[in-house]
Amino acid sequence: MSEKTMIEVKDLVKKFNGLTAVAGISFNVQRGECLGILGPNGAGKTTTVRVIQCISPATSGTVSVLGMRASLDERRIRALLGVVPQENDIDPDLTVNENLELFAALFDIPRKVAQARIMEHLEFVELKERADNKIGSLSGGMKRRLLVARALLNEPSIMILDEPTTGLDPQARHLIWQRLRALKNKGVTIILNTHYMEEAQQLCDRLLILDKGSILKEGIPQELVKNEVGEEVVEVRNHEGVKDVLRKLQGLEFNSEVVGDTLYLYCHESKDILTRLATSETLSVLRRLATLEDVFLKLTGRGLSE
């Protein structure tokens, strides 16, 4: 384990009543890195981070955080973590301020320091005016921002965010992304579970694509796109038959996939494809850049996983 390694996950297996949620995965997270864990619902993302948070014991394999074993040093590990859970668990019986005061106390932060930090973090997530409000009066986006503020109270060296922007409007989502980028610049190590490709592309240095408890692919976002699907995608609709279209494109280099009424052509350069398809007037042809979403769908399949 090198000095830069913050988290080391080795052959992690997690079973619930015989059902395998995580089927033997290994990965490391380096200091200051933002690692994205991508996967459809039920892929094992939440289970994986719960083991790192020491609230779910591994069935087999090991998880270490800064050299400390998750199964042995739970208090010390959790003292280093800032966790934004998937489900909102802000205490609805307390005010915004009381919520943060409670959490500061739990991390043994002295009262005076806590007061200053609470104001600072509330400002950071633009909730300063809401300090004395009840939780019930906050919108979904505000609650998420409050979760981020709460997770920052102990000045964590590792942030674990489980689908932090699910269900938020674009404004709220972008605000959270801004804040996460600011944290990354400060050197905070981040693990981000998400199924939003845009979020992964915006924030993550490296990605794990998880499906059915196993790692399908690992890599840097741009390289994953380039290696898995190429640079450009041509979507063809209104065709009279896939075979006809493919016949026109004989000799060109591309991968293709048919989903419903659409034929997807993945390639590095679409110019020749477009020229040949231009001969047909009835075809509806759309050219766009390849994205992480294409990689994701290609790897995890287009069927519903649940």
Place this chain on the structure above:
Amino acid sequence: MKKLLAVLSYRIYYVWKRNLVSYKRFAIPTFIASMGEPLLYLVAMGIGLGSYMGLINGMPYLNFLAPGLLVSTAMFAATYECTFGAYVRMTVEKVYNALIVTPLTVEEVVAGEILWGMTRSMFSGFIMLIVLLLFGIAHWSSFLLMPLVWMAVGFFFSSLAIIITSFAPNFDFFTYYLELFITPMFFFSGVFFPLDRMPAVVKVIARFLPLTYAVDISRAFIRGPLGWNILRDFVILLVSASILFIWALHQMKKRLIK
């Protein structure tokens, strides 16, 4: 024991304090829920029924009834707090989920909840005792000794309630617990009638009901006489409560850490 001390620390206080801060907002409704029943019995049976009755054990029925109700209110307060109250915090409000990703352990969360249940027992007991003072049934000196009984009762019934909560799939589950265990105990542990003239079966059953011991202690504290049997009753209550406490920590951990 060593293992237990490693997972319990001063952080229990923060869980307790969280409940106190939240309680301030819901004090009145929760208070009425736990106080209402014993107070109702005091008025309806003690005064209503009591006026048609002669002396029981050499005292008016109201005076006989009062010490038992004084500990029953503590039992109800702890029971409601650590069943319905704890279940809401655990499943609806997700308070436990939030707490256990801090340096807090599950054991500390549970111990804090039980400590809070004991506190609620104390609150209810105090108010009830004030009422009894106003009725002229108790003496102010009871404020010195009664907290010991309320704490023991709170400890026992909070721990037991947490165990029930750890198994509860929904709210209906608590109705069974209340109707099949708590309410029968309320009626058969010597609160409403002396046990010594009951059939042997009832006497034997009563000896297995923890409230019986608390009622005995309370009656001795309020009416006298104070004897060594009180110490025995305390030991029985505290030992059984401690066993339930350890079990509660274990069961709740099983529910929360998966």
